[in-house]
Amino acid sequence: MPTSKRLNVAVVGATGLVGNEMLRVLAERNFPSARVVALASERSKGLTVPYNGSSLEVEEIKESAFKGIDVALFAASGDIALMYGPVAAESGVLVIDNSSAWRMKDNVPLVVPEVNPDDIPQNEGIIANPNCCAIPLAVILNPIKQKAGLERVLVSTYQSASGAGRMLVEELEEQTKAIADGKTPSVAAYPYQLAHNVVPGGWHPEAGGYNEEEVKIVNETRKILHEPELRIAATCVRVPVPVGHGESVFIETKDKITADEVRTLLGSAPGVIVQDDPHAKLYPTPHGVAGTDEVYVGRIRDDASARHGFLLWIVSDNLRKGAALNAVQIAEQAIEMGAVGTVKA
Numbered sequence: 001m002p003t004s005k006r007l008n009v010a011v012v013g014a015t016g017l018v019g020n021e022m023l024r025v026l027a028e029r030n031f032p033s034a035r036v037v038a039l040a041s042e043r044s045k046g047l048t049v050p051y052n053g054s055s056l057e058v059e060e061i062k063e064s065a066f067k068g069i070d071v072a073l074f075a076a077s078g079d080i081a082l083m084y085g086p087v088a089a090e091s092g093v094l095v096i097d098n099s100s101a102w103r104m105k106d107n108v109p110l111v112v113p114e115v116n117p118d119d120i121p122q123n124e125g126i127i128a129n130p131n132c133c134a135i136p137l138a139v140i141l142n143p144i145k146q147k148a149g150l151e152r153v154l155v156s157t158y159q160s161a162s163g164a165g166r167m168l169v170e171e172l173e174e175q176t177k178a179i180a181d182g183k184t185p186s187v188a189a190y191p192y193q194l195a196h197n198v199v200p201g202g203w204h205p206e207a208g209g210y211n212e213e214e215v216k217i218v219n220e221t222r223k224i225l226h227e228p229e230l231r232i233a234a235t236c237v238r239v240p241v242p243v244g245h246g247e248s249v250f251i252e253t254k255d256k257i258t259a260d261e262v263r264t265l266l267g268s269a270p271g272v273i274v275q276d277d278p279h280a281k282l283y284p285t286p287h288g289v290a291g292t293d294e295v296y297v298g299r300i301r302d303d304a305s306a307r308h309g310f311l312l313w314i315v316s317d318n319l320r321k322g323a324a325l326n327a328v329q330i331a332e333q334a335i336e337m338g339a340v341g342t343v344k345a
């Protein structure tokens, strides 16, 4: 990293799943920080969160908490991002937000560093981190787009409990234990029992029978890839898995490309690991990739039902590449581009 300046970093939502993971990723990657501040709600004031072999005391978020901060990684709700993002940005902080509040705004870059790093300098103080399924999908689609052009994409997701935050992870654990103990599991954090189940919903309904998650995947993938007219549709499903989102994807290209060519192409794509040998039982699973950084792809097959089409299966850790890691990678890329470190206040 070219800068020698060490930066002051704030993690907003430091007590949550993504915030915890951000602190872990910052330490693991030896992010050039002088000071790291953990912020959360008033409820968490005075609690501690683990950081770099030690712990940080959690402070309550307030406007003054951003004084002297260079980079703020937001991992709280959209409301918090809307309330504090502009305040922080106006005082010279580079805000990288994980909520969906800013993602589709014109003056806010929506960035996956392997795909569209050149959008970073267009920021006006806020950069958005995309949806946890849109990130791995864009990482896989970008090299295919460059090689053969994209005609149409259909995606079905298999999303883990952690994608909905800490409460659903805890509820899934409790439900699984209750079932094992012969008891009736309680249901509070999600519309249906998730243990021993698969739920094709749980997100806010939108027009046409879609839900907000499906709309996010469509709109954000188009924005990241600079393909505003891309023909793409999604079906989102929650599965009883703690960490790691799967995506079954059909891709139709403008030019012909075979499954073998796709396998070779993705084998050298940045941030991608191909695991594709069904005879050797080699294909990615959420359990197998949880805790790792890359986007994994397997089950790459020609689709005989399409003119230029193929199918594949993607898995990535939603808390890392789908959220915390991608946000830290954006910060690292912004540092390289000289887009951070000019604190005004």
Ligand SMILES: NC(=O)c1ccc[n+]([C@@H]2O[C@H](COP(=O)([O-])OP(=O)(O)OC[C@H]3O[C@@H](n4cnc5c(N)ncnc54)[C@H](OP(=O)(O)O)[C@@H]3O)[C@@H](O)[C@H]2O)c1
Pocket: 012, 013, 014, 015, 016, 017, 018, 019, 039, 040, 041, 042, 043, 044, 061, 074, 075, 076, 077, 078, 080, 098, 099, 100, 130, 131, 132, 162, 163, 164, 165, 166, 167, 318, 319, 322, 323
């Ligand atoms: N989970 C994923 O896979 C994923 C992926 C991509 C994006 N995201 C997005 O990342 C964000 C965090 O998700 P998560 O899964 O980490 O959720 P989570 O585990 O439920 O954590 C939520 C965090 O927000 C904080 N918070 C809540 N109300 C607050 C307030 N009034 N002021 C300050 N902080 C407040 C919480 O602090 P307290 O402990 O003090 O309540 C907690 O630290 C969400 O916007 C989510 O959509 C999540």
